[in-house]
């Protein structure tokens with residue numbers, strides 16, 4: 298059967314429109330990558346550039362190896378030998394030490410000796426002795442310094458642990474890499490730290506759910522702006538109990554003991570992942586009163602959750618969407 302010329306033209310046009318709409322449907326779907334990194338699951342959702350997603354995965358895998366004290370990378374070598382010239386480690390330590398000073402020591406990147414003690418307690422069910430704690434704290438307070446681009450330590454027992462800042466730092470590096478590679482819309486998630494690049498197609502903001510610390514669903518949602526990072530520190534993350542007493546994975550660097558101050562979780566939103574990550578941990582250590590005062594004074598957008606409710610700091614209430 299032969300179609301009149303006009304009909305042929307319309308059919309061809311329809312086929313083209315259909316093909317275009319299929320193509321745009323394809324473009325609407327992000328390239329997704331899921332892989333284990335920084336001791337957690339990393340999820341990348343990247344619109345429009347699968348090469349950038351692959352490159353980002355490779356970068357994060359390499360970075361994770363460098364700063365994980367339990368792998369064979371730079372942090373682990375530093376902890377064993379007392380020296381490292383890895384630019385990733387030297388840079389992350391410098392950044393972390395700045396945040397340590399800014400938070401009055403509530404966050405510290407050199408708590409490895411104390412963290413190790415409590416991890417052993419969690420595994421054996423035996424609490425550390427006062428003497429063990431004192432020794433571990435002494436090592437944690439040892440001087441770590443940079444000399445001609447080489448990171449060094451004075452006390453052989455000082456161990457770096459970037460558990461409270463590494464995911465945020467990695468999110469910073471991932472966002473930077475994706476932008477440099479022409480990505481205008483992406484989400485990088487390490488579960489407890491999330492980075493937003495641009496908006497979703499259709500100008501829809503990246504929406505992140507904030508878990509309720511009592512485990513009953515979500516407390517609410519935050520719509521992230523382009524270039525924003527969100528980090529959460531929660532006592533539910535790696536909780537354990539010894540002799541019927543619950544302990545959380547966040548430690549007070551002053552006492553060397555797990556924090557028990559009524560805070561259940563802290564959400565921080567800001568323009569740097571390393572900062573939001575380290576600050577969510579630091580504000581958790583500070584507690585509701587000191588933590589909210591600190592956030593207000595320093596222009597930090599945060600939500601501090603306890604069993605009694607939520608304390609909003611900075612712009613947090615405006616950006617919080619109730620379920």
Ligand code: AMP
Pocket residue numbers: 403404405406408412458459460461462489529530531534546547548549550574577578579582
């Ligand atoms: P986060 O879940 O980001 O709050 O980080 C908690 C992890 O960081 C813990 O599992 C420890 O490895 C480490 N950590 C615990 N307390 C602190 C602290 N006060 N400062 C720095 N790192 C800490």
Ligand code: MG
Pocket residue numbers: 460461462528529530573574575576577578
């Ligand atoms: Mg943190």
